[in-house]
Amino acid sequence: MKPEKPELLAPAGGMEAFIAAVENGADAVYLGARAFSARGYASNFSEKELEEAIDYAHLRGVKVYVTVNTLLKEEEVESALKLLSWLREIGTDAIIIQDLGLISLARKYLPDLPLHASTQMTLHNSEGVGFAKKMGIERVVLSRECSLEEIKRIKERTGTEIEVFIHGAxxxxxxxxxxxxxxxxxxxxxxxxxxxxxxxxxxxxCEGEKIKTTGSYLLSPKDLNTTSGLGALIEAGIGSFKIEGRMKRPEYVAGVVRIYRRLIDRYIENPAEYFVSEEEQEILTQLFNRGFTQGYFFENPRWELMNRENPHNRGVPAGTVTGYDRRLNRLRVKLSRPLRLGDGIMVENAETSPEDKGKIISSMYTRKGPVYSAGVGDMVEIPFDSRAPSGSTVYRTHDKKLMDSLKKESESGNLRPKIPVYITATISCGRPVRLEVKDRDSNTVTIESEYLVEKAEKQPTSKVRIEKQLSKLGNTIFEAAELHVTMEEDVFIPVGQLNELRTTAIEQLENLRISRWKRKPLDTLQSYESGEKGSEKRESIDKGSEERESVEKASQEAEKTIQGRLPIHPTLSVSVYSLEGLEGALAGGADRIYFGEGLFRKPKKTEQEDGSAKGKESDSVFEKAVSETQKAGKDIYFITPKLVKDSKMESVKKIFSRVRKLGADGVLVSNLGTLGLAKAGKIPFIADSPLNIFNSRTSAFILQKGAQMAVISPELTLEELKSIASHGPAECIVYGRLELMESEHCLTGGLLGNNKGQCSAPCRSGKFTLVDEKNYEFPLLMDYECRMHLLNSRSLCMLEYLPEILESGVSSLRVETLGMDNPDEIRKVTRAYRRAIDTYLETGKKGPVNCEKLGKGFTTGHYFRGVQ
Structure with a gap:
């Protein structure tokens, strides 16, 4: 039994790349509009181009998914929803989406528009995928860090269609x-x-001492290439194989799509004989590579994930430097692959700037003089401004002949197989010719000629002649697979009449193949367009006055419930990661504690770390934390990990169990999986900032799902914060080092582990930092799942602007102590914020302490500058 063939999904950053994807065998193409696309630097598609692209694809039986997968600011939500409505009407097959607020609106107002969860939603466990499915998501693009076994488990547990990246950055x-x-x-x-x-x-x-590393690009991964493991991915039943590359050239799209089309079909046809040829692998390598990896599908690649020597395309080795002619500024190279004028090269160890990605060859010389091309073994001289040591490798980063060929073939329109059609003609004297044309997708066109068939006076029109004319489909995308002609004898039909009838039928079939995907406008969007724009009070959707009143009443009650949670005085929350930190926060005057003991590894070995339990924490630590917090009359919430694979979900359930057992007030959740689990378990929860709460719609959605409060994204400005805080309980982070990224790749383990793939846990030996080219220092933390957490080089401090923060209407202000080990420092910072809040509430004035008294090198983050 043959395995089910997965969809091959190709990228397109512009119309040329789109056509290249379709013509080279893509089953579907994903692309972006000019707004709200996660590849803002791609050319993307105008409205006219979008409609043309969708029609072009549907005519050829190819699907189109449009990416509206960015987080939306408050003023953008209406425009994004209108864009979705228009995309629905022109026949978009699905929207790839990220923003939770927009998802909730789309499901409410555009219920028949398919939605696919972007990988930007960080869905990586069964609970999260199940939650997304209940939201109305039909397909999930899983995090790239999921293994094949985890993907299988998620698919089996949720029954949701899965999409994964198989190639690219x-x-x-x-x-x-x-x-x-x-x-x-x-x-x-x-x-x-x-x-x-x-x-x-x-x-x-480490502890201020520089560590020697191989290469300097310490955060730059290789590119994904799954050709060798493609069969295992197909057998796993993954629904869609996605190629990354909306920023890539059309020729790149053409070449990569063509090869993966060939490989998928090869495996489906004969799994036992599956292979990847050297030529196919070389083309993929030539088109673009930073080195290749299979990612996390089959194992954790550790340091093999990274290419620390070169963050750019390195192409394929083409020769070796043998010398440099200083007089003529020419590099002497012995070739191991052909080179031509127009090819691009990059020279290893050349004395060029770090950002120099290579050179296009405009002239080349042998002993005989200038040449257009040179072959393997030839010695050539190439004008080159920089020297390179003898023995250095010359890489061909651009193969002009290959690229020209891919471009020409993709533009020819001859690559994609013709669509078979089934033609039936009925011909009788004195009656119109009746012609039926049907394709394999059950589209059928039936027409009759205006011409009435005549009795032949001399030369009758033969059946062979009629069949020949009707099967002439020329430059159309169709070919006649079967043709049946039923006719009386001795009839006459002019050839022109047959041609006109055939042409009209084919044109109608083309229009039918396109128009069947168009959707009629819905009137459900009228209420939003007439003034809802974020308010829960206006729910009219043309359902009759009685239903409108019922919906409005329910909305008002829901808003009262949310508004009822707003405190008279804002609370001060402090995130801590040890008992000592908790004691410091309480001593400083915290109202609420977020307790995350055991989430991060500590530099020095402690007694707790000698235990066998994950994180080496014991119930007694949590019991003491709850006891001390409650003794102080304050609230305590346990922090759950931001990322939780299925195999580690039991650890989250253990945290929930501690909440019940010890009487804690709830948990802090950071992904949809733990949120859904907390909701199902009736555990009180606060939704943390990694859920990317960017607008009031997302905040409302989170609160309606049971969150006591929503922690707003740190990417918002103070003005943008106000628009969310007025709609329900909201918390903003006002102090601390923000986490810049969480990575499955442990940088210290990858750099300092041994060559057998084993990690010696160097993270225990001291505090590590990354230092960039401007000498900014970024602290590193490692957790007990060996994930790397990169913190900002400067701590956020909004102490001087606390009045503006409080006037925004937020319910809670948060001090984040991630990376802070000193309990006295935690107490000092907490005390400063406590006094500032109390002073303003009592006097309407700023507090006595400013950021300078807490230290140096602070930032106000995005509160005043915002993001693009």
Whole structure:
């Protein structure tokens, strides 16, 4: 029994790449509109181009998914919803989406529009995928860090269609959880404008001492290539195989899609004889690579995930440097592969700037003089401004002949197999010719000629002639698979009449193949367009006055419930990760404690770490934490991990059990899986900032799902915060080092572990930091799942602006102590915020302490500058 064939899903950043994807065998293409697309730097598609692209694809039996997968600011929600409505009407097959608020609106107002959860939603466990399914998500693009076994388990437990990336660039951070580009330069990856600072140089330090590393690009992963393991992915029943690359050239899309089309079909046809040829692998390598990895599908690749020497495309080795002619500024190279004018090269160890990605060959010389091309074994001289040591490898990063060929073939329109049609003609004297044309997708066109068939006076029109004319489908996308002609004898039909009839039928079939996907406008959007825009009070959807009154009353009651949770005085929350930190926070005047003992490894071995339980924490630690907090008359919530695979979900349930057993007030949740689990278990919970709460719609959705409070994204400005805080209980982070990324790759273990793939737990030997090219220091933390947490180089401090924060209407202000070990420092910071809050509430004035008295090197984050 043959395995089910997965969908091959290709990227397109523009119309040329789109056509290349379709013509080279994609089953579906994903692309972005000019707004709200997670590849803001791609050319993307205008409205006219979008409709043309969708029609082009549907005519050829290819699906189109449009990415509206960025987080939305308050003022963008209405425009995004209108965009979805229009995309629905023009026949978009599905929307790839991230923003929880937009998902809730789409399900409410556009119920027949299929939604696919973007990998930006960080869905990586069964509970989270199940939660998304209940929201109305039909397909989930899982986090790239999921193993094949985890994918199988999620699919089996949820019954949800799964999509995974199989080729292209990898992010070092879990998608949807990276603030590195955002906080360094204001270009948010969550908004589609990642500046890729992970591809820059970094240095590793431990306790202030620099550690020698192989390569300087310590956060730059290799590219994904699953060709050798493709069969196992097919056998797992994954629904869609996705190629990354909306920023890539059309020729890249053409070549990669063509090869994966061939490989998938090869495996389906004969799994036992599956192979990847050297030519196929070389083409993939030539098109673009930073080195290849199979990612996390089959094992944790550890240091083999990374390419620390070069963050750019390195192509294929093409020769070796033998010398340099200083007089002519020419590099002497002995070739191991052919080179031609127009090819691009990069030279290993060349004295070029770090950002120099290579050179296009405009001239090349042998002893005989200038040449257009040279072959294997030839000695050539290439003009080159920089020297390189003899023995250095020359890489061909751009193969002009290959790229020209891919471009020409993709534009020819001859690559994609013709669509078979079944033609039936009925011909009788004195009657119109009746022609039926049907395709394999059950589209049928039946037409009759205006011409009435005549009795032949001399030369009758033969059946062979009629069949020949009707089967001439020329440059159309169709071919006649079967043709049946039923006719009387001695009839005459002019050839022109047959041609006209055939042409009309084919045109109608083309229109039918396109138009069947179009959808009629819905009137359900009228209430939003007429003024709802975020208010829960206006629910009219043309359902009759009685139902409108019922819906409005229910909405008012829901709003009263939410507003009833708003405190008279804002609370001060402090996140701590040890008993000592908890004591410091309580002594400083915290109202609420978030307790995360055991989440992170500590540099020095402690008695707790000698136990056998994960995190080495004991119930007695939590019992004491609850006891001390309650003795002080304060609230305590246990922090759950941001990322929890299925195999580790029992640890979350253990935290829930502690809440019940010890009488804690609830938990802090950071992903949809733990949120859904807490809701099902009736555990009180607060929704933390990794859930990317960016607008009032998302906040309302989270609160309606049972959250006591929503922690707002740190990417929002103070003004943007106000628009959310007025809709329900909201918390904002006002102090601490924000977490910039969480990665499945342990950088210290990868760099300092042994060559047998074993980690010596160097994270226990001291405090590690990454230092960038501007000498900013980014602390590293490791957790008990060996994940890396990168913290911001500066602590957020909003002490001087506390009046503005309080006036925004937030319910709670949060001090984050991640990376702070000194309980006295935690007490000092907490006390400063306590006094500032109390002073303002009592006098309406600023408190006596400012950030300078807490230390140096603070930032106000995005509260005043925002993100792109």
């Amino acid at each position: 990898l992010c070092i951070s879990y998608s949807g959880q990276c603030l590195l580009s955002s906080l360094i330069g204001g270009r948010s990856g969550n908004r589609g404008f990642c500046a890729q600072p992970c591809r820059k140089k970094y240095r590793l330090y």
